[in-house]
Amino acid sequence: MKSTEIDLHKELKKYFGFNKFKGLQEGVVKSIITGQNTFVIMPTGGGKSLCYQLPALVLDGTAIVVSPLIALMKNQVDAIRSLSSEQGIAHVLNSSLTKTEVNQVKSDITNGITKLLYVAPESLTKEEYVTFLRGVKLSFVAIDEAHCISEWGHDFRPEYRNLRSIIKQLGDVPVIGLTATATPKVQEDILKNLDMSDANVFKASFNRPNLYYEVRPKAKTVESDIIRFIRQHKGKSGVIYCLSRKKVEEIAQVLQVNGISAVPYHAGLDAKTRAKHQDMFLMEDVDVVVATIAFGMGIDKPDVRFVIHHDIPKSLESYYQETGRAGRDGGEGHCLAYYSYKDIEKLEKFMSGKPVAEQEIGFALLQEVVAYAETSMSRRKFLLHYFGEEFDDVNGEGADMDDNVRNPKKKSEAKDQVVI
Numbered sequence: 054m055k056s057t058e059i060d061l062h063k064e065l066k067k068y069f070g071f072n073k074f075k076g077l078q079e080g081v082v083k084s085i086i087t088g089q090n091t092f093v094i095m096p097t098g099g100g101k102s103l104c105y106q107l108p109a110l111v112l113d114g115t116a117i118v119v120s121p122l123i124a125l126m127k128n129q130v131d132a133i134r135s136l137s138s139e140q141g142i143a144h145v146l147n148s149s150l151t152k153t154e155v156n157q158v159k160s161d162i163t164n165g166i167t168k169l170l171y172v173a174p175e176s177l178t179k180e181e182y183v184t185f186l187r188g189v190k191l192s193f194v195a196i197d198e199a200h201c202i203s204e205w206g207h208d209f210r211p212e213y214r215n216l217r218s219i220i221k222q223l224g225d226v227p228v229i230g231l232t233a234t235a236t237p238k239v240q241e242d243i244l245k246n247l248d249m250s251d252a253n254v255f256k257a258s259f260n261r262p263n264l265y266y267e268v269r270p271k272a273k274t275v276e277s278d279i280i281r282f283i284r285q286h287k288g289k290s291g292v293i294y295c296l297s298r299k300k301v302e303e304i305a306q307v308l309q310v311n312g313i314s315a316v317p318y319h320a321g322l323d324a325k326t327r328a329k330h331q332d333m334f335l336m337e338d339v340d341v342v343v344a345t346i347a348f349g350m351g352i353d354k355p356d357v358r359f360v361i362h363h364d365i366p367k368s369l370e371s372y373y374q375e376t377g378r379a380g381r382d383g384g385e386g387h388c389l390a391y392y393s394y395k396d397i398e399k400l401e402k403f404m405s406g407k408p409v410a411e412q413e414i415g416f417a418l419l420q421e422v423v424a425y426a427e428t429s430m431s432r433r434k435f436l437l438h439y440f441g442e443e444f445d446d447v448n449g450e451g452a453d454m455d456d457n458v459r460n461p462k463k464k465s466e467a468k469d470q471v472v473i
């Protein structure tokens with residue numbers, strides 16, 4: 054189909070059953086189907102997949118989708134296949150396929166059946182695949198989780214660095230980068246590395262007006278403070294993040310002893326236990342999950358009412374991602390972080406074994422966390438500024454939703470002493 058002849062709303066309904074585009078999707082889809090390089094920055098849950106899936110389905114040729122996680126690719130392929138009677142409409146190409154399976158994928162692509170081909174970045178470096186893909190009709194290359202290109206992102210993957218040179222070998226195909234990491238530094242890196250300074254850039258707002266941000270000093274009483282907080286939110290779902298597996302176990306136990314239904318979740322538990330605990334949380338058999346950062350990827354529970362950080366995370370991106378799991382349904386979402394400078398020193402110590410360049414980046418990111426924790430300005434304004442977004446802390450949506458705005462720190466503390 055020619056891009057000008059496509060009725061996008063009709064195709065949206067036909068393939069996905071949706072009546073409306075979400076946020077900036079329509080503009081992104083138009084940019085892609087008219088063959089332009091496109092860069093999409095949207096928070097998690099913003100609907101980035103559809104931005105490339107719909108164009109891929111309506112354009113001639115095959116779209117290559119680069120994604121870092123095999124499990125995620127499989128999910129997406131299954132979802133796309135369920136929209137169609139044609140199994141070959143989407144495929145994953147990776148090292149686990151047998152020779153016969155690879156041949157099937159190749160023949161579906163050559164016959165114009167395959168609209169979406171998901172590949173891991175390391176598979177794309179394979180000479181055999183590159184040679185094959187050079188000879189077929191491609192619609193575009195989409196790079197999901199594009200922040201993996203940047204050392205300033207939270208998930209740097211060296212193999213993402215080779216993507217541009219491989220894409221160049223594939224011929225003149227448009228490139229689409231997508232990420233939920235909004236810092237200007239990461240964005241710059243992505244555009245530079247993918248050599249797409251000409252891209253149409255679509256950036257959604259990262260403001261989550263229904264989330265309440267609060268930081269409390271971390272004292273010896275932190276555990277009883279958390280227990281009190283949970284009791285005040287009786288029967289509501291929440292996540293408590295800790296830095297170490299040991300701390301996760303400890304806190305989960307303290308909560309249980311105090312009559313709060315809580316389970317631990319970390320990578321040290323076997324897969325069966327992890328799955329069980331996750332399900333218990335999703336099914337509301339327990340109120341609270343105490344977890345390391347291993348918990349959360351792809352968790353889609355709409356009514357998480359609080360996210361507590363027992364330990365402050367190592368970057369504001371991580372903090373934003375983790376707190377972003379609260380209030381997905383637009384309802385209440387309380388984000389409480391406990392902060393002590395000692396924890397920062399601990400994180401610095403963890404980094405000291407790493408290569409110097411990595412350390413420097415790590416320290417710089419940590420300094421931003423410190424500044425966030427210690428600021429007396431609107432926390433929302435601070436966070437959004439960090440993501441390159443100006444926030445009006447008087448009239449902006451959610452302007453009064455943080456501790457600093459509700460209870461301004463007394464500027465007059467020094468003066469009070471004089472008066473007394």
Ligand code: ADP
Nearest residue numbers: 071073074075095096097098099100101102103
């Ligand atoms: P992201 O990759 O940005 O985190 P996803 O692509 O996983 O987000 O989409 C998040 C959710 O939004 C999915 O459940 C998806 O079905 C839904 N969604 C996407 N586009 C629309 C739309 N136009 N209308 C309604 N729901 C949508």
Ligand code: MG
Nearest residue numbers: 098101102197
């Ligand atoms: Mg996504």
